[in-house]
Amino acid sequence: MSHVPLNKHRAQLAASASLLRLVAERLPTAWQLLQECQPGYPSGGDGANGKGSVSDRTGNLATTERPDLARRDLDDLDRLLQRLAVVVVDVSDIVRRWQPPSAQWRDALSTEAALSFRDDDCRSCLRVGVHSPRRAEGGDLCRWCADWKRALGRAGDLPVWFVELHAQGKRVTDAHVMRAKAEMRKR
Structure with a gap:
């Protein structure tokens, strides 16, 4: 089996680390906004569950029949972050296992x-x-x-x-x- 050269792995790892720092900075804001877009999240000043501001039947159908992109993105983000944590631990374990003894x-x-x-x-x-x-x-x-x-x-x-x-x-x-x-x- 042929493997990717080490210098390419290192370049990808450096780019990924830079991107992960950016994700870590922006994640709290994105997470909060995704949570706020969930059905039943209070959207009015009175704290009542948000029903949306559309009062006509067609407008309500248009807003309720659309796929829930926020729910899908929140689920995907949660799943990917969990998978990322496992992958990072697995890579760390392999690299640590092949380090010379201290x-x-x-x-x-x-x-x-x-x-x-x-x-x-x-x-x-x-x-x-x-x-x-x-x-x-x-x-x-x-x-x-x-x-x-x-x-x-x-x-x-x-x-x-x-x-x-x-x-x-x-x-x-x-x-x-x-x-x-x-x-x-x-x-």
Whole structure:
């Protein structure tokens, strides 16, 4: 499945955010006017239900037979605003789920791992709070970390975010490999 490029999504999101600010400013006025256009809303100075000011039969029929645009717009607006709230929360949840873990979360995992350190754990996995047994043939890494370190062909530790992919059971993509190589090269 082909997706819209990120820059187009960002442009649409910026335009939508600008439009949402405008809608938020104007919504109270529009909502009030839509409410006032509902049948039975007091329209006279005496507070009595508005019957309209048309006194002839044809005029009354013309005003009562028209589709109630205000009711339809109010219903549509209510439904769309509810749907918008759900969509925004869903998008936020997906974006938040794919953000790298915070430094506070990493520190907590490292502290927990240090407190529960076992000598047979993978040194790299311990940095993200995971207890993985070291390879049987020696070394201080588990099979996954050792294989990837060898495949990346770099000295030093694997990036923390890369090890987190393994800890979370996620698939390593070519983009992940390229990013890890670039980071390990900088060290």
